[in-house]
Amino acid sequence: MSDTLQSLAAIVGPKGFIPEAEARDWKAGPWPGLNTRAARAVLRPASTQEVSAILKVCHEKGQRVVPAGGLTGLVHGTDSAADEIVLSLERMNHILEIDPTGRTMTVEAGVPLQTIQEAADQAGMFFPLDLGARGSATIGGNIATNAGGNRVIRYGMTRELILGLEAVLADGTVLSHLNTLLKNNAGFDLKQLFIGTEGSLGVVTRAVLRLFEKPRSQTAALVAASDFEGVTRLLKHMDQALGGQLTAFEVMWSDVYEVFTTPPANNRPPLPHGHAFYVLVESMGGDPEADAARFEKGLDGALAQGMIADAALAASLDQVHKFWAIRDDVVQFIRYGSFITFDVSLPIRAMETYVAEVKARMAERFPGSVMGTFGHLGDCNLHFVACPRTEDPAARASVEAIVYAPLAAIKGSVSAEHGIGLEKKAYLPLSRTPEEIATMQRLKSALDPKGILNRGKVIDMAAAESLY
Numbered sequence: 013m014s015d016t017l018q019s020l021a022a023i024v025g026p027k028g029f030i031p032e033a034e035a036r037d038w039k040a041g042p043w044p045g046l047n048t049r050a051a052r053a054v055l056r057p058a059s060t061q062e063v064s065a066i067l068k069v070c071h072e073k074g075q076r077v078v079p080a081g082g083l084t085g086l087v088h089g090t091d092s093a094a095d096e097i098v099l100s101l102e103r104m105n106h107i108l109e110i111d112p113t114g115r116t117m118t119v120e121a122g123v124p125l126q127t128i129q130e131a132a133d134q135a136g137m138f139f140p141l142d143l144g145a146r147g148s149a150t151i152g153g154n155i156a157t158n159a160g161g162n163r164v165i166r167y168g169m170t171r172e173l174i175l176g177l178e179a180v181l182a183d184g185t186v187l188s189h190l191n192t193l194l195k196n197n198a199g200f201d202l203k204q205l206f207i208g209t210e211g212s213l214g215v216v217t218r219a220v221l222r223l224f225e226k227p228r229s230q231t232a233a234l235v236a237a238s239d240f241e242g243v244t245r246l247l248k249h250m251d252q253a254l255g256g257q258l259t260a261f262e263v264m265w266s267d268v269y270e271v272f273t274t275p276p277a278n279n280r281p282p283l284p285h286g287h288a289f290y291v292l293v294e295s296m297g298g299d300p301e302a303d304a305a306r307f308e309k310g311l312d313g314a315l316a317q318g319m320i321a322d323a324a325l326a327a328s329l330d331q332v333h334k335f336w337a338i339r340d341d342v343v344q345f346i347r348y349g350s351f352i353t354f355d356v357s358l359p360i361r362a363m364e365t366y367v368a369e370v371k372a373r374m375a376e377r378f379p380g381s382v383m384g385t386f387g388h389l390g391d392c393n394l395h396f397v398a399c400p401r402t403e404d405p406a407a408r409a410s411v412e413a414i415v416y417a418p419l420a421a422i423k424g425s426v427s428a429e430h431g432i433g434l435e436k437k438a439y440l441p442l443s444r445t446p447e448e449i450a451t452m453q454r455l456k457s458a459l460d461p462k463g464i465l466n467r468g469k470v471i472d473m474a475a476a477e478s479l480y
């Protein structure tokens with residue numbers, strides 16, 4: 013073992029050190045192929061002090077480090093090379109404090125999101141961040157990716173849910189600001205450097221989360237609309253009718269709804285096939301009876317005004333979960349062979365034309381291809397599941413160009429919520445100006461002058477070139 017590895021092994025002890033030979037099999041992410049892992053070792057520190065000591069050694073030796081949470085990221089942000097070290101936060105998995113009066117929870121970075129949700133619930137509180145990978149994704153990974161998920165329309169992205177943060181810089185310096193105050197304008201808000209920067213500026217070790225009062229009602233309906241205008245009118249109508257209680261507005265184009273509700277999918281269609289759009293609308297509030305009445309009145313109004321053609325109101329919480337199970341069943345696209353998922357953002361008013369253009373170009377370039385569309389429409393966020401149905405290795409680049417190229421002109425974003433990682437790095441100039449990318453490079457140089465943290469992810473240190 014090299015001197016560097018010996019020093020690192022001594023910091024974490026036998027429980028925290030996984031040698032090169034076992035690194036590849038250490039832990040699989042949920043989606044095969046996302047975490048191609050060759051590494052000199054996996055380090056599993058148990059404290060901020062250990063993370064700091066590790067990074068101090070790595071900084072001195074120029075040893076590259078890849079921070080890792082639950083490995084559910086979808087943009088190859090945790091891929092590692094044979095000369096890199098993986099720094100896993102999985103042993104830093106403790107909830108440190110819950111304060112129902114101050115409405116905060118203080119946690120270590122390796123706590124899984126679902127554990128946090130459940131702990132908040134047991135304390136009579138609510139942590140609103142929610143996404144399909146909740147069982148494996150860690151709060152450190154959620155912070156590093158500024159995860160979005162299902163309730164952004166009401167509670168915002170992860171950034172809005174973080175009050176305080178502790179992170180360790182590349183040279184081992186600990187920046188600890190475990191602020192619990194909702195208002196704190198004392199100086200620069202340094203935590204923002206580590207939220208959504210995908211582990212390239214520092215390693216998140218602890219965080220103070222913002223909790224909310226637990227909603228006492230959860231009401232949902234699946235509705236069908238015959239045109240996109242009806243969908244956008246419905247969004248404004250329900251938001252107004254629910255008086256701030258709208259928690260989700262998830263739209264499925266008919267192609268997606270049919271795949272998610274046709275065998276071999278497990279779920280049956282609550283509304284018949286044949287409509288152009290299906291929308292899962294959800295609200296949460298504090299008065300079950302009044303909330304249900306308000307929700308129903310809103311839906312009746314939408315039907316009366318012709319925004320929607322049909323509606324299925326969830327009769328129980330179990331049915332609410334069934335609607336969500338339909339919406340989350342992306343893996344059903346495997347029936348068309350390998351697929352590529354996309355996560356883009358664009359103004360709602362540009363969506364209909366953009367989707368039609370992307371689908372037309374896909375059909376022209378890949379006859380017989382399948383292109384499913386769905387998304388958190390209220391958040392301006394669309395997902396595509398693209399199945400080009402060809403073994404051609406160049407297909408991926410062609411599909412990416414079809415999806416990403418139109419975004420620059422309509423001021424869209426190549427990443428709404430999954431981040432950039434390795435997968436979208438080449439497309440970043442479509443969404444950010446050269447000056448913005450140059451500023452990101454300056455920040456990276458200032459905080460990680462030797463470029464040891466997640467090197468080559470998000471941005472390159474060489475000047476970025478324009479793509480199109």
Ligand SMILES: Cc1cc2nc3c(=O)[nH]c(=O)nc-3n(C[C@H](O)[C@H](O)[C@H](O)COP(=O)(O)OP(=O)(O)OC[C@H]3O[C@@H](n4cnc5c(N)ncnc54)[C@H](O)[C@@H]3O)c2cc1C
Nearest residue numbers: 081082083084085089144150152153154156160161211216
């Ligand atoms: C089925 C499924 C559904 C999903 N749904 C959504 C969704 O609705 N919305 C959404 O936003 N995402 C979604 N994702 C993507 C993913 O779950 C999120 O990006 C999540 O936040 C990643 O957390 P993680 O702990 O798995 O991070 P990882 O995958 O381990 O890491 C992600 C990135 O963060 C860095 N990182 C991890 N931990 C730290 C740390 N402590 N300090 C610094 N950097 C760190 C890594 O280096 C990497 O760049 C989904 C994924 C799956 C598989």
